[in-house]
Amino acid sequence: MVAAMTLTTRFAPSPTGYLHLGHAFSARMAWAKARAAGGRFLLRLEDIDSTRCKPDYADAILEDLRWLGFGWDGEVRVQSAHLAEYTAVLNRLEDRGLLYPCFCSRSEIMQAQAAPHSGEVMYPGTCKALSAAERAERTASGRKYARRLDVTKAVRETGALRFFEESTGWVDAVPQRLGDVVLARSDVPTSYHLCVVHDDALQGITHVTRGEDLLAATHTHTLLQKLLGLATPVYAHHKLLMDDNGKRLAKRDGAPTLRAMRLAGEDAVTVLKQLTESAV
């Protein structure tokens, strides 16, 4: 007999700035889904990038969510406290020969891109072609390197894959869309893709709700889940909230933060009402 799984959602922001309405929209979707089903809503801080993440932002996330009334269940998972777990997962893939070192800088990758499309940076595979001797020589010279997933090899192992998109049904996964993603950065011994897949499974997430900007990543995550023997959750990619000029809300463009709204005396009910209106 299969035990029924409790519907479990999560909100997984990176504390690199204060939350804005776009985050509130995403958080509400996950929170409301869990509450409607009598399930669990979990909070995870994706803070592996120690240069960009700040404890002040992490504290503000908790405060803002409480202010909006989106209480979470259980402990907050803080990724930076679990680096050894991610390394263990990485090593499993390394031992299977599914990773290769990449010595390219970001600007080299941008220059070598054959056909940049839709803002996705597709790695052209430069370092995959290096010989064992070249790799050894570069590593010995102390050059920093990232580790990338060999997607062609990985797909050969897994065969065809798919994931379930809540509003439209089954989607054939095409992990080649993002190509040979980084699973360990040169400055951090893991990456977003590795951590998110590991943590979604560990935390028993049954439904991932997140912005449609991460749809391509979901194709990659489906592959990683299969490689690691993890269940693939149901996905719901939501539209991104836009500003009055039709531009996606972003902290770098000065989108008003929830904190600023709160300090300006706005009440949470009014903010939540704006979210409902933006959703149509």
Ligand code: GLU
């Ligand atoms: N940490 C990611 C972000 O803040 C979200 C990851 C996810 O929902 O899978 O954009």
